[in-house]
Every structure is written in C-alpha cells, then in structure tokens.
Amino acid sequence: MRILSAILFAFLLCFADNNISAVTENDAISDDSGVIQSVEVNQNIASIKSQLDGINSTLRTNVWMTRYANYSTYQKIQNELEISENLLKRASKDNKKNSELVKKIQNLKGQLELLKGYENAPFSDMLAAPDVDMSPRITNPIALISGFSYMRKIRNEKDEYARQISELDSVIASLREKEILLVSLVENSTLTENLQSQIDETRVQISEFEGTKQIADTTFDVYEKRADEAIVATKNEIKLQVFNTINIAVFLVIIIAISFFFKFIAKKTISDNERFYTVNKFINFINFILIIITLLFAYIDNVTYIVTVLGFASAGIAIAMKDMFMSMLGWVVIIFGGSMRVGDRVRVSHNGVTYVGDIIDISVLRMTIFEDVTMATYYENRRAGRIVFIPNNYIFTELMSNYSHHGMKTVWDGIDVVLSFDSNHKKAVYIAKTITGKYARGYTDIAKRQMTRLRSEYSIKNPNVEPRVFTFFEPHGVCISIWFMSSSHATLTLRSTISAEIVEAFNKEDDISIAYPTQTLYYGKKQSPKPHSELEQDI
Incomplete structure (x- = not known):
C-alpha cells in the first residue's frame, strides 16, 4: 500500500x-x-x-502640420517664459542665477517674436478664401483675353483652396490612424504613461483639425458659389461679345463686298484710267468711313458723349486745325468738282516758285505731284523729278493751272524766231508753217476731237486748233511767232524737233537771216559839227 x-x-x-x-x-x-x-x-x-511632417517621396511640406507645430511651439515657449519670469521674481539675490534666468527670458522672448504670427488662430490665413474680383467688362474683342484670363485665375484659386482642404482631410485621417495605433500599442506595452500622453496630444490635434475642417468646408461652400457665379457671368459676357463680334464682322464683310462690287462696275463702265483711279479712291474712302462709324457705334458705350464733347470743342478745333479742315473741304471740291484728277498735268505757283508735273495721288489732305522736265524747269528751276506735296486748300488761295482738264491731252506751245529786216519774211512764214503743220498734224487732229467734246461743257469762242504763225515788228528784227498743238505731257520733245527743222530750213535759204544782237562800226573822216546859225540857215 x-x-x-x-x-x-x-x-x-x-x-x-x-x-x-x-x-x-x-x-x-x-x-x-x-x-x-x-x-x-x-x-x-x-x-x-x-507623412504628417511632409518627409515623403513627394517632398511636399505639409503646411497644416507645419503651422500647427509652430503654434504648439509658440504655446510651449510662452508657458516656459511665464515659468521663468515667475522664477525670476521668487529668485534670491544670487547674481549668477539671476543672470542665467535673464538670458533665458531674453532668448525666449526672441523666439516668441519670430513666431508672433502663430500666437492665435494658426489657420486663419489658410482658412481665408481668396477674394473674388469683379468680373471684367468685355466690350470689345480684345477684352476677350482678359475674360479668359480672369476665369483661369478664379479656377486656379478655387482648385488651390480645394487642394488645401483635401490636405486637411488627409491630415485628419492620418491622425486618426495614429490614434488607433497608439491605443493598440498601449495594450501591449508597460510604458502606458508616455503613450497615453501621446494619445492625448493626438486627440487634441484631431479636435483642433476637425474644427478647422468644419470652418474650411463652410468657407469653401460660400467661396465656391461666388467663384462659380463670377465664372458664369464672365462666360455670358464672352458669349455675348463673340456673338456681337460675329455680327459686326459679317456686317463689315458685307460693306467690303459692296465696295468691291462698285469697283467692279466702275472698272467695267469707266475706260479712263485716271477717272477710274479717282473713283476707286473715293470708294475706298467711303468704305473706310463706314467701317469707322460701324466700329465706333459698336464698341463705344456712349457715342452721344463723344458727340457732345466734339460739339463743345469744335470751335477750338476749327481754329487750331483750320488748314486741315480747309484741305478736307478742298478734297471734297476736287473730287466732286472734277477740276483736278489723278494723271492731270498741272502747274502750281507759290511764293514765286513754279512747279509743273503730273498728279500721281489725291488724298484727303493733299495732292502729290511728280515734277517733270518742262519749260518751267528749263527756264526757272533747273531741277526736275521731285515729288511735290500740294495741300488741297491751295485750290482756294493759290493759282493752279490744269493742262489736261476734262480729258484734254494737248496744249498750245510756241516758238519765236527773230529775222533780220532784210529777210524774206513771207517765205520764212511759209516755211515755218509748213514744217509746223507737218510735225504737229497728229496732235492737231487729237485736239480737234477733244475741242468738240470740250465745247459741250464750256463756251469756247475760238475752237480753231490749226497751227498759227504771227509776224511782229521788234527793235532788232522781225519776230515770227509759231504756235501749234503739242502733247500736254511732252511739250519739249515736239518743240525741240520743230525748232531744229526750222533753223535748218532757214539756213538753206540765202534771203533769210536769223537776227541776233549786233553792232555796226563806221570808219571815215571825223567831221566837225556845224554852228547853230548854219543849221538854222539850212532849215
């Protein structure tokens, strides 16, 4: 057992x-x-x-945590400063300890000065929504650029604000995850006091950020509505302006098409190039005026205001710009009166200087003349080929001659030849008239046709355009003046040809001598003058 x-x-x-x-x-x-x-x-x-500190692969600093950390640092420094100041008040007279406290307090105050912006409400700047500026007024096509820029700016600001709120959501989610991990860590650790302080700190951060999130959501809702309203208003302005621009563009195209139509008709009906040029310029001017008026009424808000201002300023403008207005009035007279046209050969005298040339352009303010080689350049200027600008107001104040008015292509030109008194004057007149008739026959026929057309417009007493020869008694001989029709644009050519032929023909004749200044010397015995009494007896 x-x-x-x-x-x-x-x-x-x-x-x-x-x-x-x-x-x-x-x-x-x-x-x-x-x-x-x-x-x-x-x-x-x-x-x-x-992630909360921003130390990750994106290398993007978390602004929310940074500002909150600065805010927390400010509060800690503030508390430490209060403790140090209290210690300084209760400290003994130990100079060494007092100096250390004073240095510490100064250091803390310097740190607080650097973090002064985080004293209260660390997220106030971030929660403030951007200002929504008044949408720009789009009154012309160029303002469309500012409209699109304004919308892009509002959208970028709204996206940036939404991104900040999204980052705040990520911060709150990370803090909650951190809280859960810290709570689970408390269950498996003996250092519960340290972990509990971290949990409390995390919960305070969560509470702070959640309150901020509620304010941010409310602010963003209000801001988003204002931003969307501004964008919609700008879109409507842009659509209206685009529609107006299209209408104006269509209207301008119609105006330009009508001007081309009139130019086409003018080209088909007007055979004279100079007259077509003038009509073309007039159509361009009217087209330009219509376009300017259309744009003014389309893009100027208060046209009556401009009219009122111009009405008050018209007197001063009329005085200050008298010559310009006179030139514009002269242009109207030239265009509608038909006294001057592009291509006409004209003669202008001003301050004793004479210019002869062809009109190559007529603008609103002036005529442009190309100076040709003429008798005026031969006898007076000795210069030619210049571009001369003649203000249109000269037709009211200066003498202007038109060599080719109303389609005339010929002018009278003359050559004077002085013969000696013993020359056969009748024979010389016959020879001169024969040569002149031979070389001027073509221009004479042209002048006859033009004269017939000109007499329908004007009262011309002597329409005879045949060559004319006149004989005049001069101190040094008999002057034979030969007149003939010549081209209004090339008088020197025919004049030179006829002069050479006449000189050659006269030189062949023995009884015709061209006179020139001479002196006669007599040689003989010098006779004494008779007394006055003898002269009376002879009488």
Whole structure:
C-alpha cells in the first residue's frame, strides 16, 4: 500500500512539472509575438509621422502640420517664459542665477517674436478664401483675353483652396490612424504613461483639425458659389461679345463686298484710267468711313458723349486745325468738282516758285505731284523729278493751272524766231508753217476731237486748233511767232524737233537771216559839227 502511494505521488509530480514547462513555453511565445507586434506598430506610427511632417517621396511640406507645430511651439515657449519670469521674481539675490534666468527670458522672448504670427488662430490665413474680383467688362474683342484670363485665375484659386482642404482631410485621417495605433500599442506595452500622453496630444490635434475642417468646408461652400457665379457671368459676357463680334464682322464683310462690287462696275463702265483711279479712291474712302462709324457705334458705350464733347470743342478745333479742315473741304471740291484728277498735268505757283508735273495721288489732305522736265524747269528751276506735296486748300488761295482738264491731252506751245529786216519774211512764214503743220498734224487732229467734246461743257469762242504763225515788228528784227498743238505731257520733245527743222530750213535759204544782237562800226573822216546859225540857215 505504501509502495502504491509512492508511485502515484511520483507520477503526479512529473505531470505537474510537464504542465509548468508547457505554460512557461507558451508565455515566452506570447511575449515574443507582443514584441514583434509593437515593432510593427511603431514603424507604422513613424511612417504616419513622416507623412504628417511632409518627409515623403513627394517632398511636399505639409503646411497644416507645419503651422500647427509652430503654434504648439509658440504655446510651449510662452508657458516656459511665464515659468521663468515667475522664477525670476521668487529668485534670491544670487547674481549668477539671476543672470542665467535673464538670458533665458531674453532668448525666449526672441523666439516668441519670430513666431508672433502663430500666437492665435494658426489657420486663419489658410482658412481665408481668396477674394473674388469683379468680373471684367468685355466690350470689345480684345477684352476677350482678359475674360479668359480672369476665369483661369478664379479656377486656379478655387482648385488651390480645394487642394488645401483635401490636405486637411488627409491630415485628419492620418491622425486618426495614429490614434488607433497608439491605443493598440498601449495594450501591449508597460510604458502606458508616455503613450497615453501621446494619445492625448493626438486627440487634441484631431479636435483642433476637425474644427478647422468644419470652418474650411463652410468657407469653401460660400467661396465656391461666388467663384462659380463670377465664372458664369464672365462666360455670358464672352458669349455675348463673340456673338456681337460675329455680327459686326459679317456686317463689315458685307460693306467690303459692296465696295468691291462698285469697283467692279466702275472698272467695267469707266475706260479712263485716271477717272477710274479717282473713283476707286473715293470708294475706298467711303468704305473706310463706314467701317469707322460701324466700329465706333459698336464698341463705344456712349457715342452721344463723344458727340457732345466734339460739339463743345469744335470751335477750338476749327481754329487750331483750320488748314486741315480747309484741305478736307478742298478734297471734297476736287473730287466732286472734277477740276483736278489723278494723271492731270498741272502747274502750281507759290511764293514765286513754279512747279509743273503730273498728279500721281489725291488724298484727303493733299495732292502729290511728280515734277517733270518742262519749260518751267528749263527756264526757272533747273531741277526736275521731285515729288511735290500740294495741300488741297491751295485750290482756294493759290493759282493752279490744269493742262489736261476734262480729258484734254494737248496744249498750245510756241516758238519765236527773230529775222533780220532784210529777210524774206513771207517765205520764212511759209516755211515755218509748213514744217509746223507737218510735225504737229497728229496732235492737231487729237485736239480737234477733244475741242468738240470740250465745247459741250464750256463756251469756247475760238475752237480753231490749226497751227498759227504771227509776224511782229521788234527793235532788232522781225519776230515770227509759231504756235501749234503739242502733247500736254511732252511739250519739249515736239518743240525741240520743230525748232531744229526750222533753223535748218532757214539756213538753206540765202534771203533769210536769223537776227541776233549786233553792232555796226563806221570808219571815215571825223567831221566837225556845224554852228547853230548854219543849221538854222539850212532849215
């Protein structure tokens, strides 16, 4: 019996040892798993902290956490400053300790000065919505650029504000995740006091950021409505301006098309190039005026205001710009009166200087003349080929001659030849008239046709255009004046030809001598003058 009891006791002792070792092994495994879990949680917390601090792959600093950290730092420094100041008040007269406290207080005040912007409401600047400027007035096509720029600016500001709120959501989500990890870490750690302080700090941050989030959402809703209204208003302005621009463009195209139509008709009906040029210029001027008036009424808000201002300023403008207005009036007279046209050969005299040339352009303010080689350049100027600008108001104040008015292409030109008194004058007149008739016959026929057309417009007493020869008694001989029709644009050519032919023909005749200044000397015995009495007796 005793033996059986001893065996049973030994068996129970062995079983108890096995159970104790098993329990110890399980406890060790449990402790190891808890350590591994704590390491993973700490790694997750460190990763969240890096994200909140902005130390991640995007290298983008988290503005919300930065401002909150500065705010927290300011509060901590403020508390430390209050403690140091209280210690300084209660400190003994130990100069060394007092100097250290004074330096510390000065250092803390300097830090507070740097962080002064974070004293209160660290997110006030970030929560403030951007100002929505008044949408620009789009009154012309160029203002469309400002309209599109305004919309792009509003959209960018709204997107930036929405991005900041999105970052705030990410911060809150990260803080909540951090809170959960810290709570789980408390369950597996003995350092509950330190972890609990971190949890409390995280919960304070969550509360602060959630309150900020509510304000941000409300502010963004109000701002978004204002921004959308501004964008819609600008879009409507742009659409209206585009529609108006299209209408104006269509109207201008119609005006230009009508001007081309009139030019086409003028080209088909007007054979004279000079007259077509004048009509073309007039059509261009009317076209330009219509375009300007259209643009003024389309893009100037208050046209009556401009008319009123011009009405008050018209007197001063009329005095200050008298010559210009006179030139414009002269242009109207020239265009509608038909006294001058492009291509006409004209002669202008001003201040004793004479210019002869062809009109190459007539603008609103002046005529442009190309100076040709003529008798005026031969006898007076000795210059030609110049471009002369004649103000249109000269038709009222200066003498202007038109050599080719109303389609006339010929003018009278004359050559004077002085013969000696003993020359055969009748023979010379016959020769001169024959040569002149021969070379001027073509221009004479042209002049006859033009004269017939000109007499329908004007009262011309002597329409005869045949060459004329006149004989005049001069102190040094008999002057034969030969007159003939010549081209109004090339008088010197025919004059030179006829002069050379007449000189050559006269030189062939023995009884015709061209006179020139001469002196006669008499040689003989000098006779004494008779007394006055003898002269009376002779009488």
